[in-house]
Amino acid sequence: MIPKDHPRYKSLVTREHLAGSARSGIVSWEGLISHGRGEAFDYLLGEKTSESACRAAKTAAALLRTARHPVISVNGNTAALAAKEIALLQKASGALVEVNLFHRTPERVDQIEVLLRAAGADVFSGTAERLLPLSHDRAFCRREGMYAADVVLVPLEDGDRCGVLVALGKKVIAIDLNPLSRTAKTATLTIVDEVTRALPLIAEACVSLTDEESRDLIVTLDNHTFLKEAQDEMAARLCHALD
Amino acid sequence: MIPKDHPRYKSLVTREHLAGSARSGIVSWEGLISHGRGEAFDYLLGEKTSESACRAAKTAAALLRTARHPVISVNGNTAALAAKEIALLQKASGALVEVNLFHRTPERVDQIEVLLRAAGADVFSGTAERLLPLSHDRAFCRREGMYAADVVLVPLEDGDRCGVLVALGKKVIAIDLNPLSRTAKTATLTIVDEVTRALPLIAEACVSLTDEESRDLIVTLDNHTFLKEAQDEMAARLCHALD
Numbered sequence: 138m139i140p141k142d143h144p145r146y147k148s149l150v151t152r153e154h155l156a157g158s159a160r161s162g163i164v165s166w167e168g169l170i171s172h173g174r175g176e177a178f179d180y181l182l183g184e185k186t187s188e189s190a191c192r193a194a195k196t197a198a199a200l201l202r203t204a205r206h207p208v209i210s211v212n213g214n215t216a217a218l219a220a221k222e223i224a225l226l227q228k229a230s231g232a233l234v235e236v237n238l239f240h241r242t243p244e245r246v247d248q249i250e251v252l253l254r255a256a257g258a259d260v261f262s263g264t265a266e267r268l269l270p271l272s273h274d275r276a277f278c279r280r281e282g283m284y285a286a287d288v289v290l291v292p293l294e295d296g297d298r299c300g301v302l303v304a305l306g307k308k309v310i311a312i313d314l315n316p317l318s319r320t321a322k323t324a325t326l327t328i329v330d331e332v333t334r335a336l337p338l339i340a341e342a343c344v345s346l347t348d349e350e351s352r353d354l355i356v357t358l359d360n361h362t363f364l365k366e367a368q369d370e371m372a373a374r375l376c377h378a379l380d
Numbered sequence: 381m382i383p384k385d386h387p388r389y390k391s392l393v394t395r396e397h398l399a400g401s402a403r404s405g406i407v408s409w410e411g412l413i414s415h416g417r418g419e420a421f422d423y424l425l426g427e428k429t430s431e432s433a434c435r436a437a438k439t440a441a442a443l444l445r446t447a448r449h450p451v452i453s454v455n456g457n458t459a460a461l462a463a464k465e466i467a468l469l470q471k472a473s474g475a476l477v478e479v480n481l482f483h484r485t486p487e488r489v490d491q492i493e494v495l496l497r498a499a500g501a502d503v504f505s506g507t508a509e510r511l512l513p514l515s516h517d518r519a520f521c522r523r524e525g526m527y528a529a530d531v532v533l534v535p536l537e538d539g540d541r542c543g544v545l546v547a548l549g550k551k552v553i554a555i556d557l558n559p560l561s562r563t564a565k566t567a568t569l570t571i572v573d574e575v576t577r578a579l580p581l582i583a584e585a586c587v588s589l590t591d592e593e594s595r596d597l598i599v600t601l602d603n604h605t606f607l608k609e610a611q612d613e614m615a616a617r618l619c620h621a622l623d
Contacts, residue, residue: 143540152409155409156410159412166412167395167396167399169409170413170415170416174420177417297386297387316621317618317622322622361622364622378560
């Protein structure tokens with residue numbers, strides 16, 4: 138039991154939820170470590186969405202709205218933290234939702250699909266094939282799903298898969314709290330924000346953006362600037378933290 | 381299996397080792413998340429010991445050398461990552477080694493004591509009592525061990541216990557990669573460095589320092605400066621990361 142008087146009570150409750158999800162098999166052990174990494178960067182962001190990240194989320198919505206075949210790729214951490222937000226974004230964007238795991242077992246895929254469906258998502262399932270040129274199990278995806286996608290949203294992504302998707306000519310939208318990660322640098326567009334804050338912002342913008350606004354956001358998309366702004370935001374907070 | 385061509389191979393292998401330690405019960409689920417947090421800050425440190433941290437490690441050795449009753453407090457993460465380094469520091473410093481856990485069960489205490497002994501440490505064991513004014517299980521310690529200590533080294537510590545130990549009049553040495561954590565700010569001395577790098581530096585200095593050098597280091601000890609230097613180091617790296 139976490140004592141209610143603990144100064145980091147909320148963050149500890151999220152951690153305990155993730156630990157429970159690891160016990161039940163949804164989250165991998167390594168996924169817990171990734172969450173901790175994200176926590177540190179979110180701390181440097183002041184645990185709130187920056188203006189820059191908000192603009193990045195709108196740009197993500199513009200990419201999803203204008204895509205021919207958009208796909209949202211979901212891993213264990215995303216499902217555990219944000220199944221409901223994924224379902225809502227699917228409704229707003231019309232994207233396919235597909236499970237893709239680094240630590241892949243048929244049981245984990247099933248569990249995560251059940252969790253997503255319970256949250257209201259329509260999961261694109263069926264037989265996955267080893268279609269991506271990767272030496273680990275994130276190579277598996279579905280021919281009519283992610284493999285055919287023109288725009289892929291990858292919350293909480295592993296770096297080398299992001300590179301492979303971009304090399305296949307897809308537009309990749311990452312949600313990553315670390316602006317220096319390989320994923321963040323490789324993606325077409327990176328939203329440097331916490332996943333449960335970012336997903337509803339994208340969903341909102343999918344509904345509210347006009348076609349003209351979407352075009353403008355896509356034409357002016359500059360991922361390096363988004364990353365630089367996130368980095369500057371964190372550096373500024375770090376510089377003054379102990380003053 | 382982690383592919384050998386993965387750009388973060390070494391870090392992934394450490395993660396896999398910790399995940400294995402979590403499976404066997406040495407490391408708690410929450411300990412995995414803490415490790416991830418540390419990883420992020422270490423990344424900002426360039427994954428190497430700064431000059432400032434090196435001086436802090438020497439100062440820690442001075443405190444341990446001149447202590448009446450020094451104790452090294454070991455938790456699950458420290459045991460999993462650095463059992464051998466703990467044993468070597470014990471030999472160099474003559475400190476007691478005592479296990480203290482946030483997620484405490486008799487089985488976990490036993491497992492960690494077995495691991496430390498296998499690595500060559502002489503573990504101070506026996507019946508623990510609820511002696512520290514804390515609402516969670518880190519309140520448990522041993523009357524002749526940590527409770528009687530004048531200097532306590534706490535690698536990878538939980539913030540509120542650090543405050544309690546300081547309030548009891550003890551000199552507390554923390555090893556913490558986050559210079560902004562409550563532990564880092566509350567401790568008498570904080571070494572902002574990764575635990576397997578910091579422990580051998582302390583052990584070396586325990587052997588090489590003279591009494592006069594020890595006195596000088598203790599007289600000039602200024603924890604705020606150590607934290608500020610670590611913070612500046614990280615902010616500088618963050619500022620130039622994407623240039």
